[in-house]
Each structure stands twice: as structure tokens, then as C-alpha cells.
Amino acid sequence: GAVVSQHPSRVICKSGTSVKIECRSLDFQATTMFWYRQFPKQSLMLMATSNEGSKATYEQGVEKDKFLINHASLTLSTLTVTSAHPEDSSFYICSAPDKGATNIQYFGAGTRLSVL
């Protein structure tokens, strides 16, 4: 099946620094990608929809200036957590639908962010 690669798998950073997470569709083109956040023992909550060549669409309550999304190509979307604080510590997961084939969403392996 299709593969979505997410990098890094784990990152530890100091409070106030910025962290970039990459999400790549390896064998299909993704004009849309989705970014989810998952707190421990909780479900996935959609943060934003990343659109290739245009601005991302953010869910209500998600700060667009804090969670910067760039979808510069048909295979890459990035999420940058700016001025990270301990409360931003979470598991971030991206997904991409393979619209050209199955229309199924494929998920990355996730990024565990720990802000000290």
C-alpha cells in the first residue's frame, strides 16, 4: 500500500525553540494532507488541513501562528511548532489521502514532541 513517511519520530527541545516536522507521501501525490494531535491515552484531534499551493485550513481553537503549515510540493507538508512550550508536548500525526487510487488516508508513524 501507499506509504507516508513522517520525520522525526521523536524530538526533545527546550522551551521557546521551534520544531519542524515533515510529512512525505512516498509513492503518491498528495494535494491535501492532514495534521492531527494526540494527547496520551486520548484520541486524535484534527489540527489543520494542509493544501498544496495554498494556505492551510485550521480547526477552531488551533493557533495558526503557533502551528505553521507549509505544503510546498505534492509530496511534502511540514508542521512547525513555533516557540514551543511544555503544553505543546504531544504526539503529532500526519495523514494523506491517496486520491489518485484508493482514496484511503494513510498515516505517518507520528512524532513524539517533548518540550522541556
Added chain:
Amino acid sequence: AQSVTQPDIHITVSEGASLELRCNYSYGATPYLFWYVQSPGQGLQLLLKYFSGDTLVQGIKGFEAEFKRSQSSFNLRKPSVHWSDAAEYFCAVGVAAGNKLTFGGGTRVLVKP
């Protein structure tokens, strides 16, 4: 807006026993329904999906699910669980294929030897 409810937070089952995970959704039109499995610290793997057609769908790893429109349910079943089935299971609904998903709260499955 659509919503998904998974009534059971935890389920403990003996190895070899059957398993059923409940999922109820709320959506006005025909939903696109999914079951995903997540191992600790990992991403999500698709077990099966329902878009249309036969309401009993077969998935990977011996799982199946049945769409019941009258009950707004999409329950997941497996006749005989294996220790490797211990994981978190998420039911999700989308308004269209390839669109963003709304997830249920998840059900954690523990398998006893």
C-alpha cells in the same frame, strides 16, 4: 457536524476468544467509515473501510465490521483474538473519501494469555 462514539474505553479478552468493538456515529448522510489500529507510540494502520455496497466488510488480520444504518453503528469483530491484537482501536468517519476524519475516543484492547 459528524461525531463518533466508542462506548468501551477498555476491553479485556482472553486469547482465542471472540472480540467485538462498538462504534456509533452521527452523520446525516451516508458516511465513510473506517477502523484503524494503533500500537503504542506508532501511527495508525487501516484495518478496513466501508464506503458503499455490502454492509459486511472484511479487513486485514481477520477483522470484519458490519455497517448498520438503522443503528448508526459500525462494529468491529474478530472471531479469535491473538496476543498481537492488543492495541488501541479507533473508529473514524469521513464525509467523503479522502476527506478529513473524525475519530472516536478509542478502545484499548488487552489480551490475557
